[in-house]
Amino acid sequence: MKLLELIKDLDFECVQGSTDIDITTLVYDSRKVENGSVFVCISGAVRDGHDFAKDVVKAGAKALIVEKNVDVPDDVTVIKVADTRLGLAVSSAAYFGNPANELTTIGITGTKGKTTSTYMVRSILEESGIKTGLIGTIESIIGDEVIPSANTTPESYVVQQYFRKMVDAGCKCVVMEVSSQALMLNRVGGFVFDYGIFTNLEPDHIGPNEHKDLDDYIHCKSLLFRQCKQGIFNADDSHLEKILEGHTCKVETYGFSENADIKASDVHLMDKGGTLGVAYHMSGLMDMDVEIDIPGKFSVYNSMTAISICRHFGVKKEVILDSLSKVRVKGRVEIIPVSPKFTIMIDYAHNAMSLNSLLTTLKEYSPKRLVCLFGCGGNRSRERRFEMGEVSSKLADFTIVTSDNPRNEEPQAIIDDIVTGVKKADGKFITIIDRADAIRYAIENAKEGDVIVLAGKGHEDYQEIKGKKYHMDERELVADVVKDGNFIR
Numbered sequence: 001m002k003l004l005e006l007i008k009d010l011d012f013e014c015v016q017g018s019t020d021i022d023i024t025t026l027v028y029d030s031r032k033v034e035n036g037s038v039f040v041c042i043s044g045a046v047r048d049g050h051d052f053a054k055d056v057v058k059a060g061a062k063a064l065i066v067e068k069n070v071d072v073p074d075d076v077t078v079i080k081v082a083d084t085r086l087g088l089a090v091s092s093a094a095y096f097g098n099p100a101n102e103l104t105t106i107g108i109t110g111t112k113g114k115t116t117s118t119y120m121v122r123s124i125l126e127e128s129g130i131k132t133g134l135i136g137t138i139e140s141i142i143g144d145e146v147i148p149s150a151n152t153t154p155e156s157y158v159v160q161q162y163f164r165k166m167v168d169a170g171c172k173c174v175v176m177e178v179s180s181q182a183l184m185l186n187r188v189g190g191f192v193f194d195y196g197i198f199t200n201l202e203p204d205h206i207g208p209n210e211h212k213d214l215d216d217y218i219h220c221k222s223l224l225f226r227q228c229k230q231g232i233f234n235a236d237d238s239h240l241e242k243i244l245e246g247h248t249c250k251v252e253t254y255g256f257s258e259n260a261d262i263k264a265s266d267v268h269l270m271d272k273g274g275t276l277g278v279a280y281h282m283s284g285l286m287d288m289d290v291e292i293d294i295p296g297k298f299s300v301y302n303s304m305t306a307i308s309i310c311r312h313f314g315v316k317k318e319v320i321l322d323s324l325s326k327v328r329v330k331g332r333v334e335i336i337p338v339s340p341k342f343t344i345m346i347d348y349a350h351n352a353m354s355l356n357s358l359l360t361t362l363k364e365y366s367p368k369r370l371v372c373l374f375g376c377g378g379n380r381s382r383e384r385r386f387e388m389g390e391v392s393s394k395l396a397d398f399t400i401v402t403s404d405n406p407r408n409e410e411p412q413a414i415i416d417d418i419v420t421g422v423k424k425a426d427g428k429f430i431t432i433i434d435r436a437d438a439i440r441y442a443i444e445n446a447k448e449g450d451v452i453v454l455a456g457k458g459h460e461d462y463q464e465i466k467g468k469k470y471h472m473d474e475r476e477l478v479a480d481v482v483k484d485g486n487f488i489r
């Protein structure tokens with residue numbers, strides 16, 4: 001491939017060398033450079049790719065894409081752009097032959113509900129015969145291939161690479177989670193989404209290496225709607241007006257609001273003995289009764305998100321209802337069958353918003369006792385700890401404070417922060433630093449009618465301590481306790 005072909009859609013200045021050269025690979029990690037590579041210098045959170053300019057030339061790079069000046073031999077082509085992350089996105093799209101043009105692309109953004117909605121969309125579209133790829137927090141699904149995720153939205157090069165693989169695997173469509181960080185860091189640059197969806201927004205991801213403040217967080221989320229053709233929005237969210245600022249897409253809404261294009265009403269929570277679910281009526285652009293075996297009022301929103309999208313594909317109502325009745329998402333209100341006398345579920349709520357909506361909705365099922373077990377991630381927003389502590393203390397009847405992924409922080413220090421929040425609301429609690437011990441305590445002390453929530457780790461099968469990931473799957477921890485049998489049955 002000629003270098004010019006790769007960068008033709010970029011706004012660039014050729015500082016030295018020629019654009020009429022053959023290149024082999026496009027790379028943004030110096031360790032992957034080969035003879036003939038183009039190296040994109042990214043100024044990251046930890047390292048600066050420009051610092052590797054000399055090394056990559058030694059390793060065979062024939063061209064560099066930069067945003068700062070670099071000192072390399074004259075025969076190396078240097079292309080300067082304003083933003084190398086955007087440069088990487090646009091050149092990656094070209095490198096993989098602009099696969100987004102061969103797919104219907106759906107991007108879902110919002111603080112919560114992205115993962116759940118993407119699986120619902122994929123389930124409905126696949127059931128109706130539309131082969132659909134998925135990219136998100138848990139994994140990416142490309143035909144039969146499943147790749148575990150490091151980020152909710154991967155780097156732009158990986159996004160384009162997965163799109164290409166999806167096209168090659170016969171996918172007609174892709175549904176992906178678009179995090180605010182991804183929008184901030186141009187991971188989804190270089191193409192226009194066919195559909196952009198906004199689920200909801202609450203303050204989150206504000207801190208070092210994330211967003212500098214709430215306005216920046218909102219602004220980044222709003223960028224999706226300058227980069228999609230059809231926007232679909234939660235009409236009930238108080239931040240909607242700001243999210244719509246500067247939008248260039250067509251607008252359609254869903255929610256409980258009178259003026260929503262797709263409206264929900266008559267919500268009934270269902271408790272079928274061990275299975276918690278929800279039913280509601282949908283009217284407006286779509287008229288149908290919906291029933292799903294996933295608990296929570298937020299399941300109404302997530303399913304409305306999915307149905308609003310799938311409506312555009314002309315999917316039949318029966319297919320929608322059938323696939324929604326089957327869809328389960330790992331670690332999202334995932335009920336583990338242990339005893340008919342109490343309910344235990346694994347969930348991914350790891351901030352105040354999700355914990356609040358989860359516990360609020362579970363309370364509506366009128367459990368005899370709501371028990372909430374959680375910890376908070378180290379090297380993440382400290383505010384989350386106070387807030388989650390307070391939310392659990394307020395809403396749960398009993399809180400078990402334990403560890404999540406301590407990362408490089410002291411587990412006890414994180415727990416102390418959570419306890420500060422718990423004490424603010426005066427709820428009953430216990431602290432058990434080891435998560436396995438805490439889970440054992442929760443089950444062995446379960447009472448009839450309890451709903452026990454293991455919050456925060458969801459699909460994760462590890463615990464990260466001081467830079468190392470140790471295997472830890474809550475399903476296995478629960479099974480270990482069940483094996484010993486010291487609980488009510």
Ligand SMILES: CC(=O)N[C@H]1[C@@H](OP(=O)(O)OP(=O)(O)OC[C@H]2O[C@@H](n3ccc(=O)[nH]c3=O)[C@H](O)[C@@H]2O)O[C@H](CO)[C@@H](O)[C@@H]1O[C@H](C)C(=O)N[C@@H](C)C(=O)N[C@H](CCC(=O)O)C(=O)O
Binds near residue numbers: 043046153154180
């Ligand atoms: C702070 C942040 O967002 N970091 C992300 C970012 O890393 P970075 O580019 O800043 O990496 P860096 O280590 O500083 O390196 C800079 C450049 O130098 C290059 N380099 C580095 C070393 C070397 O020897 N040679 C070399 O060339 C790197 O390849 C890179 O191009 O780009 C990487 C690739 O896309 C991401 O994996 C990484 O996510 C980290 C792991 C992370 O924790 N991100 C979080 C904040 C995040 O993005 N979260 C969102 C939302 C999660 C949710 O759903 O709630 C997400 O989408 O995952």
Ligand SMILES: Nc1ncnc2c1ncn2[C@@H]1O[C@H](COP(=O)(O)OP(=O)(O)OP(=O)(O)O)[C@@H](O)[C@H]1O
Binds near residue numbers: 117199301331
């Ligand atoms: N629509 C919603 N509104 C509020 N809370 C929700 C909603 N959907 C799910 N939740 C709660 O948030 C948790 C995470 O949901 P989900 O994984 O679908 O969201 P997400 O946007 O992908 O989140 P993340 O950014 O953490 O990956 C769930 O386990 C549940 O407790």
Ligand SMILES: N[C@H](CCC[C@H](N)C(=O)O)C(=O)O
Binds near residue numbers: 376404405456457460
């Ligand atoms: N992708 C998010 C999820 C964290 C989930 C929770 N288990 C934690 O470790 O805080 C993050 O890395 O911030």
Ligand SMILES: [Mg+2]
Binds near residue numbers: 114115137138
């Ligand atoms: Mg997610």
